[in-house]
Amino acid sequence: MDDPSQRWYDDYMLNESGSRVVVTGANGRTGLIVVRKLLELGCNPKYDIIPRAMVRNEESGALMKQQLGTWADSMYCSLEVVHGDVTKPESLKPVFEGAHFAIILTSAMPKVNKASLIPVIGAKVLTLGMASLKPTFWFEEGQSPEEVDWAGQRNQIDAARAAGVRHIILVSSMGGTQPNHFLNTHMENMVLWKRKAEQYLISSGVPYTIIHPGGLLPHFGNDDKTAAGGKRQLFLEVDDILLDDGRGHKTIPREDVAEICVQCLLEPQARGRSFDLGSGPEEEGEIYDGDFKTLLATLDGKSCRYDNTSLATQISASRQPFGCCGAEKQGRDSGYADAKVSLFTSDDGLKGA
DSSP states (O other), X not given: OOOHHHHHHHHHOOOTTOEEEEEETTTSHHHHHHHHHHHHHHTSTTTOEEEEEEESSHHHHHHHHHHHGGGGGOTTSOOEEEEOOTTOGGGTHHHHTTOSEEEEXXXXXXXXXXXXXXXXXXXXXXXXXXXXXXXOEEOOTTOSHIIIIIIIHXXXXXXXXXXXXXXXXXXXXXXXXXXXXXXXXXXXXHHHHHHHHHHHHHHHOSOEEEEEEOEEESOTTOTTOOOOSSSSOEEEESTTHHHHSSSSOOEEEHHHHHHHHHHHHHOGGGTTEEEEEEEOSTTOSSOOOSOHHHHHHTTTTOOOOOOXXXXXXXXXXXXXXXXXXXXXXXXXXXXXXXXXXXXXXXXXXXXXX
């Protein structure tokens, strides 16, 4: 196997002062792992990487450092922490200034309607689990998928391009080809807005890699459970095939997603690619051994397809009054919980947290 560190140097010609990699959504569950992995990589003198973690404020930064533990203050590694809000373009210029690469992990964060859980639970009890209903969701003011997953990611791409960033890795979600996917029908077209941001990145002229992970493990609400990385066979496909092929490859541990983000940074053949990412059951099949170039070759050169016209039509056709849930604002403000839910989303890093 060839040495990825040599390809890194040959391809990018690193600056003597180190290459800065911006991670937005750095305080999210997946973003935090990406930052840790970059710190680990930066401690290797072959790479000379300096991660720059974007969080919303000092409180978020302190929490992130606490979760990183000794990695945050290692004398052998460098970590830069910056503040930014993806809905405020003026705050992003210093985030990307002087950076060489970027990994975008921000996502809108839905909240579940507490009252809608009553019929959901009732249906399961009365039918012994044979029937199920879906809860309804809402987003805080200014934090909808259109504002965060579309406009917010567009703002990041613009700031990165203006700063001369050489490569953007965008972590999105499966479901972008399916207007009837749960995340679109119940969460204000979340993945369709993500898809629009992907198209914007492709047309920006900045070298890119787009990753569509499946359901992230462990799911929200299962904080007491673990889903270790490096213990599963990984699968790449395009255009939501993994969602519908019946093989059970539509979920993936966050640790594995973070590892693929870092590998995309190191592997030149990942540039200009858009793909879906899933995994098999733990300890079954050929466990991923870190050879991303070989994994990428399983796509046989394929990348996800994009149709600007159909996407715009899908978003317009699927719009409903006040998002997707039919909730009235007054009810939203008074009767909804802040519970996080299990999603096919890129991460829980709302607006760069």
